[in-house]
Amino acid sequence: MLKRFFLYYFFCITVHLAYAQEKSFNQRYVEVSVSLIATDVQAALQVSDSLLSVAKTDEQRAKAYMLSANIYMNLGEQALAIRQVMQADEIVEASLNSMWQATTKGFLSTAFRQIGLIKAAERYINQAEEANNRTTGKETYTLTKINIFHERAMLSMARSDYETAKLHVLDAGRLIVFDHHEDKRSSLIKATNHQLLGLCYLHLDSLKEAEEMYLSSLSEIGDVESNLIPYIFRGLAEVSLGQDSLGKARMYLEKAEPYLEGSKFKELEEAVYRTYTKFYWKAGEIDGAMRYGNLLWEIRSEREKEIRKVSDALFEEMYNTKESYRDKFKITLIIGLCLAVSTIFLTLYLFFLSRTRSTHHIVAKQKDESVTSEKTEFAKRDASELREINISKETEQRLLKDIGRYEERLFFLDKDISLGVMARLLNTNQRYVSYIIKKHRGKDFYGYVQAYRIQFIIDRLKADPALLDYKLAHLAEMSGFTSLSQFSTAFKTETGLPPSAFVHFRKKELGRC
Structure with missing residues (x-):
C-alpha cells in the first residue's frame, strides 16, 4: 500500500530547502517532483535527463539521479530505479554529504521493502537514521526524521504489525508542525500521515477512527493531484464494508477505479481488486466476486514474477560487481607474483623449448585434426537432427490438432502419461511430439504436462471453494501427480507459491480465515 507514493516524496522533501545559488536548478526540480511526475511521467523523465546533463555540483548530480530513480519507480522499472539511486549513493558517500546520504539510504530502504527484502530495507533505514542524526540542527533534520518514521511504519505493516506501525506514525505526527504558510509538499506530508494512521486503524478494526483519518487526509490534499488519492478512496471503501454500508463502499471504489486506467501501479490495482472481491462477496454477487478474484490472482502472479525478476537482476549485478573487484585483486596479486618469479620461468621455458619443439608440433597437429574431426561430427549430427x-x-x-483434442480430454491427469505414451496415442514418433510441444507450447514435454496439471487444479480451486478444505495430498492426486512432494515442487515452480500458501490466500480472499 502506498508504495509508489512514498517514492514520490520520500526523502526528497528537503529539495525546497536547498541553497540559493542553486535556485534555478531546484525550481525545475521541484516542478517535476511535485507536479509533473504525477501528471506526465514521460515528460518528467525527459526533464530529469536534462537536469543531469546540466548539473554542476555533486549535490545537483545526486538530485538528478534521485529524480530519475523516482520516475523509473513510477514507471514500474524497479531495477533501473535502484541503479539510479545507487549512482546517487556513490556520489554522496564520496562527498560525505550526510543530508543526501539519509535521502539515498531511505530510498533504498523503500525500494527493497517493495520487493520483499525486509531485512535489507531495515538495514538501509538504520543507515538513513544514522546519517540524519549527523545533520541535527539543520533545517532538513526534522522533515527527514518524519520520513524515517513513515518508512519504519511501512516496514512494520509489511510484517503485519499494525500496533507498532501506529506508534511510528504517531511519532511522526508529533513532529509535523508547520506554520500558516504551508506549501503543497507540507500538506502532502500531513495527508500521508493521516492516511497511514487511517490504514493502521483499519487493520486494528477501529473503523470510526480510520474513517476520520482518511477524510482528514483528503481534506489536506485539497485540489493537489496526488497518487495518494486512490489509496484513500480504497481505504474508505474498506471502512464502509466494515460498517456494512455497501452503497458507500461502491461509491468509493468507483472513485478509485479511474486511477487504474493506464496505471502502472500494480499494487494499487491489487488493493482495489481485493476490495472489489470482498464487496461482491458481501453483496452476494458470486460472479463479480469470482471475476475480481481472478483478476486479483493474475496481478499477484504477475507482480511475483516481476519481483523475482528484479531481485534476480539486482543480486546478479551485485554479485558480478563483487566478483569484478575480487578478480581485480587476484589479477594484481598474480601479476606481482609473476614479476617476482619471471626470471625463473623464462629460464625454464628457454631450456625446455628447444627439447620440446618437435614434440609440440606433433601434439598441435593431432589437436587440430581432433578439433576438425569434432566439428565435422557435430555438423553431421546437426544435419541429421534437422532431417529428423x-x-x-x-x-x-494434424498432430497439433490431435494434441489439442487430448488436452480437452485432460490427458495430462493420467499418472502414467509419458512422451512415449503420447507418441503412441498420436500414432507418431517421440521426436515429432517433442518438437511440436516445444514449438507450440514453449516447454519440453515434462514441463508442459506439469504446467497443465497445475493450471487444472488452480482452475478447480477457483471454481469450487469446497476443495480448499481438502488435504494437499488429495489435490495432488486429482491433478495427476504421484506424490505430494512432486506436486508441491511443481506448484511452486509454476506459481511462485507453495500450494499451502495458495490455499491460505484463496481462503483469505473468500473471507474464510
Whole structure:
C-alpha cells in the first residue's frame, strides 16, 4: 500500500530547502517532483535527463539521479530505479554529504521493502537514521526524521504489525508542525500521515477512527493531484464494508477505479481488486466476486514474477560487481607474483623449448585434426537432427490438432502419461511430439504436462471453494501427480507459491480465515 507514493516524496522533501545559488536548478526540480511526475511521467523523465546533463555540483548530480530513480519507480522499472539511486549513493558517500546520504539510504530502504527484502530495507533505514542524526540542527533534520518514521511504519505493516506501525506514525505526527504558510509538499506530508494512521486503524478494526483519518487526509490534499488519492478512496471503501454500508463502499471504489486506467501501479490495482472481491462477496454477487478474484490472482502472479525478476537482476549485478573487484585483486596479486618469479620461468621455458619443439608440433597437429574431426561430427549430427525434424506442414497441423483434442480430454491427469505414451496415442514418433510441444507450447514435454496439471487444479480451486478444505495430498492426486512432494515442487515452480500458501490466500480472499 502506498508504495509508489512514498517514492514520490520520500526523502526528497528537503529539495525546497536547498541553497540559493542553486535556485534555478531546484525550481525545475521541484516542478517535476511535485507536479509533473504525477501528471506526465514521460515528460518528467525527459526533464530529469536534462537536469543531469546540466548539473554542476555533486549535490545537483545526486538530485538528478534521485529524480530519475523516482520516475523509473513510477514507471514500474524497479531495477533501473535502484541503479539510479545507487549512482546517487556513490556520489554522496564520496562527498560525505550526510543530508543526501539519509535521502539515498531511505530510498533504498523503500525500494527493497517493495520487493520483499525486509531485512535489507531495515538495514538501509538504520543507515538513513544514522546519517540524519549527523545533520541535527539543520533545517532538513526534522522533515527527514518524519520520513524515517513513515518508512519504519511501512516496514512494520509489511510484517503485519499494525500496533507498532501506529506508534511510528504517531511519532511522526508529533513532529509535523508547520506554520500558516504551508506549501503543497507540507500538506502532502500531513495527508500521508493521516492516511497511514487511517490504514493502521483499519487493520486494528477501529473503523470510526480510520474513517476520520482518511477524510482528514483528503481534506489536506485539497485540489493537489496526488497518487495518494486512490489509496484513500480504497481505504474508505474498506471502512464502509466494515460498517456494512455497501452503497458507500461502491461509491468509493468507483472513485478509485479511474486511477487504474493506464496505471502502472500494480499494487494499487491489487488493493482495489481485493476490495472489489470482498464487496461482491458481501453483496452476494458470486460472479463479480469470482471475476475480481481472478483478476486479483493474475496481478499477484504477475507482480511475483516481476519481483523475482528484479531481485534476480539486482543480486546478479551485485554479485558480478563483487566478483569484478575480487578478480581485480587476484589479477594484481598474480601479476606481482609473476614479476617476482619471471626470471625463473623464462629460464625454464628457454631450456625446455628447444627439447620440446618437435614434440609440440606433433601434439598441435593431432589437436587440430581432433578439433576438425569434432566439428565435422557435430555438423553431421546437426544435419541429421534437422532431417529428423523435417516434418511436413500437414503432419504438424494434424498432430497439433490431435494434441489439442487430448488436452480437452485432460490427458495430462493420467499418472502414467509419458512422451512415449503420447507418441503412441498420436500414432507418431517421440521426436515429432517433442518438437511440436516445444514449438507450440514453449516447454519440453515434462514441463508442459506439469504446467497443465497445475493450471487444472488452480482452475478447480477457483471454481469450487469446497476443495480448499481438502488435504494437499488429495489435490495432488486429482491433478495427476504421484506424490505430494512432486506436486508441491511443481506448484511452486509454476506459481511462485507453495500450494499451502495458495490455499491460505484463496481462503483469505473468500473471507474464510
